[in-house]
Amino acid sequence: MTTAVLPTPAPAPHRRSAFWLLARTEGRLFLRSAGSVLWTALLPVVAVVVLGIVPGTRHASRSFGGLSPLEVYEPILMMYVFLMSAVNFLPAVLTGYREKGVLRRLSTTPVPPGRLLGAQGLIYLGVGIVIDAVILVIATAFGARAPHQFAGFVLSLLLVAAATMGIGMLITAVAPTEKIANALGLATFFPLMFFAGLWIPRPSMNSVLRTISDYSPLGAGVRAIQASTTGHWPPAAALLVLAGYAIVCGAAAARLFRWE
């Protein structure tokens, strides 16, 4: 190491938008972590392709209430993408940042650490929306019905994003370490995916399970999206359930959040 005088200020300061550089940097970090790309992006896309290729899945089935198996699983996979990114990966990354002192380090600069949360939220939201769009295109290409009530479909998806983000932020707020965040993420993942219908699709659930599913965030999400696929406006109850999770979890997270 040679020691000279320190460099002088850059002559022509053209300050790039710090937030966008932060978001781009975090986006690169996301792409560099093979695990998150594999689980949030590749796996659901591969799953919808496989479902589409299997011949029997394209035909409407009476046991699924007139939907084809592909149409049943399409919204479930869409839920999976948001759940995986917002509830499993986002809290792990953010609690890791808190544990390692990244948020503290940021607190000493003119850019408040809240921007990092914003950048992370933007990335996982973006991943969710892009991958869900890919799933929609592939499933439609394989003959699944496209959402006829498109505005309702988009609204439902955005509310799913908000609800999962709220749950993820609540986990980030309460988990003291990355390990605990991972454990809480998994403990949330399985029940929520169950009530979304991953193992027993909603049309095959008995009335007790389906009622619980109606009040679970992803059950409500599947219900809202399936309604828009069949050309209806999503049921208000489902949209309210999603909005409720987003508001309650988000508010609790904001109250409980610790920067260090």
Add this chain to the structure above:
Amino acid sequence: MASMPVIEVEQLHKRYGDRTAVADVSFSVNEGEIFGILGPNGAGKTTTVECVSGLRKADGGRLRVLGLDPVKDRAGVVAELGVQLQHSALPPNLRVGEALRLFSSFYERPADWRELLDVLGLGPQVGTRFSKLSGGQQQRLSIALALIGNPRVAILDELTTGLDPAARRDTWELIESVRDRGVTILLVTHFMAEAERLCDRVAVIDSGRVVALDTPGELTARLDVQQRIRFVPSAPIDDGLLSDLPEVESVSRRGEEVLVVGGGDALAAVAAQLARQGVIAHRLRVDQPSLDDAFLAITQHQES
């Protein structure tokens, strides 16, 4: 008229629950000064600088950085204050160049990060991920991030902990060059050699209080510490001839080496006596009191 102090701390008080981390700390740092905070582990050093940098809210007292309140005038302070924290990592997959580019975008007038990289000897690591850097390289990157915004004041906490001796010396040179540019530096350390080399003044903190505040030289000089003189005599010499000297307190032997302990004038007296006896002192060494001794004397005095 003296210029306004860059950092002012008056009767700082901070508690964590029932535990008092900082009881009563006051000091002020002048422009262009390197001011050291010394103290044993758990003395409240880090809490003090965390309050100064606005990361923690003080429970009592008055804090000013460049005349601004570090908590209330957050925006004004962070723009001019660079902070290097203990235990503060970066995302493991973030590359060195990306980190510097990102952090330089946070400031209005950043330093040229490529030059800073070269100054800190991290040029070859520009594409290396944080997790692949050595401890010393991570530390240097951390210093670079504290300096990237061209701060007027820098707070450096445990700057050279974990660095090898060569890297430590290089870092000291770097800090001196930063100061030469007019940056005021608040340095937390537990290396006395570091404080002795770098600091214009030091505050010794123990159990949340300032127990001494002076230049390193004054702290050492004030100390009434004995001289320890070691040598190997060229010919046998009777211990009594030395121990009878009024300046000498004790004489002992370890193998062929003689150890004489005495007051400030003991060396002259011993040298004169040896000359009279026609004995030459081989491998002569005199241990002078150092800041280490001063630090131990000050902090142990507090405990008793």
